[in-house]
Amino acid sequence: MKLKQMIGTAALCTLMLVTTGCMRMYETISIHDSNTATVTLKTCMSKEYMDSISNSSTTTTTNGTLETLEDGKEYYCSQETADGSLKDLKTENGGTFSPDIFFLPLSTAGSSTGDTAAASQSLSGSDQASEIASAIANGIYVQMTIQLPGDIVDTNGSLTDSHTAVFATDQPITDRWYAYTEAGKQRIEADHSAPSIHGISQDKYYKAIPDITFTDDTGVMRIEVNGTAARRSDATSTAAVNGKLEKNTTYNWVGIVNGAYADLCKSGKNTFTVYDINGNSSAINFYLDSKAPSIKGVKKGKTYKKKAVLYVKDSGKLAKVTIDGKAQKLTGSKLVKKGSYKNFYKFKLTKAGKHKVTACDAAGNKQTISFKIAK
DSSP states (O other): OOGTTTTTTTHHHHHOOTTTSSSEEEEEEEEEETTEEEEEEEEEEEEEHHHHHTTTSSOOOOOOOEEEEEEEEEEEEEEEEEEHHHHHHHHHHOEEOOOSSSEEESOOOOOSSSOHHHHHHHHHOOSSSSSHHHHHHOOOOOEEEEOOOSSSEEEESEEEEEEEEEEEEOOOOOSSEEEEEHHHHHHTTTTOOEEEEEOOOTTTEESSSSOEEEEEESSSSEETTEEEEEEEOEEEEOOOOOSGGGGGEEEOOOSSGGGTTTTTSSSSSEEEEEETTOEEEEEEEEEOOOOOOOOEEEEOOEEEEEEEEEEEOOEEEEOEEEEETTEEEOOOOBBBBSTTTTTTTEEEEEOEEEEEEEEEESSOOOOEEEEEOOO
């Protein structure tokens, strides 16, 4: 198995196994000075659980060596080891992996209060920032061991020696796992550059949620939409092996049109905010408008005697109105100040014949109506 397939593979393969306690997952990541890594993944299925399945109508195949683990129960365990570059590690998981920084966001809640109940709740929904969090949310015991080439000076894991930190889900659950060497800690504390946001422009209108990406020098802690933490996808990296892979890593945001975040974005103004590990943040406002402009006062295909008066308005920002192919000036003098058509643009036509009116808004939505004026 390739290195980039190792992180969280067990979680992907076993999300269907939602019975709490039936599985345990052990992962050791050794990061080397050469910007390479060695990953060992050990997955263990409960013997009691597997025996219960085999006694049912379901056909199962038992793989692995039978072992008694630290909880005193028997498990069928299998193990794989792979070597590769840090780019591969980063690509699959979305955390920060370097010789001096290990940072894994387990949720995007952004709180470091240590409130186990709150953190557990944040991990139980569809806001997981990694497959590890998905495993935790599905009742899978996870133990991750990180080995850095230098001495670890700051971690929320348990140090077993100066180079090794261990994290496990039987410890108080937090929203992140981290381990830094002195160089890594200094690099984070010296980072005063906010993340960069790409694929979206300030105050621009869009028909649908745009494909947003963002980059940061040290690592992205969380993203928010309208003040609420939002789901992040796996990261995609185009970085070369240059010792500063985080700087060139692009994290793809999958959008929030699915699952629990369908109501985070709304028609009208939205704010997208990205925070890095050190708390620096960038925010961009954008507008969602999926509705075409409204044209009233005339109806499609109808014939009007001597004149026609039409009114045009958009729920967002009206960008252009053309009448018979000629762009109209959207000036304040054309805005209706009161009455049923307040804030509509008013246009009066008297020329006999067929007419075509097209209205476009700033998001690219379009409405067209054709009608006639009789002499």
